[in-house]
Amino acid sequence: MDPRIREHASVIVDHSIDLSEGDDLVIDAHPVAEDLVVALHELAADRGANPLVVQDRLGERYQRAFLRNRDEFETPGHMEALYEAMDCYIAIRANANVTETSDVDPETNAAYQQAMQPLLAERLSKPWCLTQYPAAANAQLAGMSTEAYEDFVWDAVNKDWDAVREHQSQMVDILDPADEVRIVSGERTDVTMSVAGNPTLNDYGEKNLPGGEVFTAPVADSVEGEVLFDKPLYHQGREITDVFLRFEGGDVVEHSAGKNEDLLSEVLSTDEGASRLGELGIGMNRDIDRFTYNMLFDEKMGDTVHMAVGRAYEETVGEDNEQNDSAVHVDMIVDMSEESFIEVDGEKVQEDGTFVFEE
Template structure:
């Protein structure tokens, strides 16, 4: 076994979920990740935990079969809900699936399914959880990289000193927490302002997401104004949205377009009332992620980028006097900040062309 797989597993068990004796741990993974799953099971056992391996959330082929053949109203099964209520920690391992597996399932069906399973998702997110990736050949192909090249890329982004990452990112997290107004400008296509007053900025150093490497918060719901053009594509529901453009007024998307799959973007924004508001502002700080790979777990952490998610806000980022944006979706969109770009906090430039003030 590649020794980096064991390092990956040990980071997940001992850092990301901080597994303890007696913990019930659910591991949700594609079979291609068998080596990583085995190493995680061993690490959980060594601390006295109880692992259970399933294919529920990440078995896209199984989900496609269900969505294509079920003819009725979706509802979250009680036994699925019960599993997540009973567990102490959840580990989801992406990798190996055909990312376009759901591409021939109509978006209305997928949206209805997501809405029905929202209570299950909330239960899962209210427990200790970690989302990571095993570098399978299918993911390398999607990233347009050789398999070995992709493995090196993934492990460079994951196997690192996450306490040092936390310390490096904390300056930006503290500065964003203390700020009232954020302005993001990129070229002639993006000029957006929003308030983050009273909201909390979280420092992602490999706990919920592995790799980590971002700081993120929630905008005040009705405060977003201006226009943003997202020049890095994303995958959603098995298809790529490219060149998305959103115009905001009083927090709400009032105009939108996309150069590819605009109808999918429209479907996202029409999921529910909260889907037309921003739930997250994130700043990518992991410079070992130095290229777009069509995998949001990595792409949103990319150094020199900013991402914004329409839809659900994470409750941990919303201050007690502010309103949490509620939605069945949370779709991240990314823009490159490496050239002709800057971030202002309360009128002060804190990042220009990807470089933070404390790095100059």
């Protein structure tokens, strides 16, 4: 086994979820990630924890078969009972075919996500970690050889996360007490939002691994302006490009996409909260230096900002503000490397990708 796999497992267990004796651990993983699952079992045994492997939300062929043969769903009680009983949860992204579910009807996917919402809420209430195993299919999607993709993934994952936390805390100190944020990029992105009263979190490889961002939630009805997300995203096995959203009073009132606009429309109409922003994130990880069609990495890239339509994370919403709730949380990225700036309470804190504390 590549020693970097065991190092990856150690970061998950010791840094991300702090696995302890007696913990009932659920690992959600595709079979192609078996080596990482094996390494996690070794560490679980060493720490006296109790691992269980499922192939639920990260499944491919069987999930496609289920979704293509059913269009009405209910929350499965036996799965809900499992997540209620567990102490911690690890999700490992890895694919045999990244487009396996691309021919599932978007409306069916939306209905399924709504039914699974209670499971998601239960998982997020426990210590959890979402990470990536460098499978060949994901390397292919990134346009990289398997070996190069392995280097890319493990260089991003196996690092000094305490140093990352310290560096990113400078941006947290700017954003956390702020009232208003303005994002400008090129000629088609100029959007403002209030973040007053909402905490800013420092993502240094705990819940998302790799980490490398600071993020918060906009006040739901405060978003005004328009955004062109000039980086593509992969959603439900399909690529969506050049997403354009225009906001009034927090709601998306106009949208378009260069490719798969119908899928974007289905996302935005999933439920009432799906047409509002649930997250504003600022990428700060410059070790992630290329776009790979994997939002777990792409949203952390330095010189980027991402915004997510849909669910706001509970811990990013202040007690006096309302949490935007939705069955979806879909991140989209704006390139901030040129003709761009971030303004916080009227002062520029980043221009063309460079933060004020880096000058």
